Amino acid sequence: MSDLRAIRLADVEMGTVSSMKDGSVKFTIYTCELRPSESAALLPLHGKACALLIEPHTGEALEMVEVNTERNVKTPSQRQRAAFFVLWKKATERGKTNMPFDTFLAKEQERIMLSIGERIDALGG
Numbered sequence: 001m002s003d004l005r006a007i008r009l010a011d012v013e014m015g016t017v018s019s020m021k022d023g024s025v026k027f028t029i030y031t032c033e034l035r036p037s038e039s040a041a042l043l044p045l046h047g048k049a050c051a052l053l054i055e056p057h058t059g060e061a062l063e064m065v066e067v068n069t070e071r072n073v074k075t076p077s078q079r080q081r082a083a084f085f086v087l088w089k090k091a092t093e094r095g096k097t098n099m100p101f102d103t104f105l106a107k108e109q110e111r112i113m114l115s116i117g118e119r120i121d122a123l124g125g
Contacts, residue, residue: 003044004044004045004048005041007038007041007042007045009029009031011031011032011057012029012030012031012032013029013030014027014028014029014030014054015027015028015029015030016028022078081105084104084105084108084109085101085105087108088101088104088105091104
């Protein structure tokens with residue numbers, strides 16, 4: 001059984017709102033001081049997919065904007081780049097490379113393109 005709980009924060013303040021490179025939005029929410037039990041209920045949600053409703057306290061909202069996007073749906077090229085990033089990070093941690101990610105990415109992509117070229121040639125290119 002999960003120890004996750006639904007939490008309703010009745011009084012929060014919106015902090016910064018930023019547009020990210022991938023088209024997502026990052027924002028911060030400031031709460032009033034929480035009791036330890038409230039904090040304890042909130043902390044396990046870190047990194048979890050959640051639903052969120054944001055309503056202003058003052059005035060009536062003009063309309064409800066529904067955002068129904070699938071979480072973590074990546075294009076094939078985004079998936080490939082993410083896989084290369086994980087490979088680069090592990091190689092860097094193990095001292096196998098010290099090059100910047102963009103250089104590593106270009107070299108790995110070139111290595112794969114050469115391999116595909118060889119396969120094409122082997123099939124009578």
